[in-house]
Amino acid sequence: MPTYYSGEGDRGYTSLLGSGKVPKYDLRPETYGVLDEASAALGLGRASAQSQKTNEVLIAVQRDLYRIMAEVAALPEDAARLDRFSAERLEWMEDEIAALGDQIEMPGGFVIPGDSPGGAAIDLARTVVRRAERLVARMLHQDLLQNPVILAYINRLSSLCFILALWENEHADVDRPTLAKSDRR
Numbered sequence: 103m104p105t106y107y108s109g110e111g112d113r114g115y116t117s118l119l120g121s122g123k124v125p126k127y128d129l130r131p132e133t134y135g136v137l138d139e140a141s142a143a144l145g146l147g148r149a150s151a152q153s154q155k156t157n158e159v160l161i162a163v164q165r166d167l168y169r170i171m172a173e174v175a176a177l178p179e180d181a182a183r184l185d186r187f188s189a190e191r192l193e194w195m196e197d198e199i200a201a202l203g204d205q206i207e208m209p210g211g212f213v214i215p216g217d218s219p220g221g222a223a224i225d226l227a228r229t230v231v232r233r234a235e236r237l238v239a240r241m242l243h244q245d246l247l248q249n250p251v252i253l254a255y256i257n258r259l260s261s262l263c264f265i266l267a268l269w270e271n272e273h274a275d276v277d278r279p280t281l282a283k284s285d286r287r
């Protein structure tokens with residue numbers, strides 16, 4: 103019978119990709135853990151999506167996140183031996199944001215998530231991506247990560263999630279997004 107655990111983490115340490123061990127609460131496993139949460143949340147969005155375009159974009163992003171997690175999970179000297187996450191993927195994302203953004207009407211206020219199952223799941227993913235972005239920024243600023251393209255990509259990913267949630271709402275026949283009302287009278 104196969105074993106699905108090693109028991110190595112029972113003392114509160116985890117191995118990095120390549121060499122080294124760190125406590126499980128170290129910034130590096132915290133960051134790749136939140137990136138993994140973001141991928142899972144995007145998977146929920148993909149499973150709930152009405153649009154094939156949403157599915158295609160999200161699976162590409164999930165694959166990118168696995169490459170990013172590998173770079174985050176390695177010490178800088180080990181990450182240097184990996185295939186570095188490239189600016190081409192950032193350009194791809196910016197192109198996707200522009201193409202989708204040209205096809206939807208931007209709301210005139212703050213959107214309240216929950217107008218469609220797919221849109222709500224992607225909005226939830228956006229909040230996890232924002233948390234991941236803060237951790238990636240900390241890693242970059244503390245010289246634990248050497249590739250600034252990763253931070254830019256994660257930053258754009260939250261914008262992509264915003265656009266995709268609106269896209270999903272439109273494909274779920276939601277005429278207009280629910281907007282927050284101002285307290286001003």
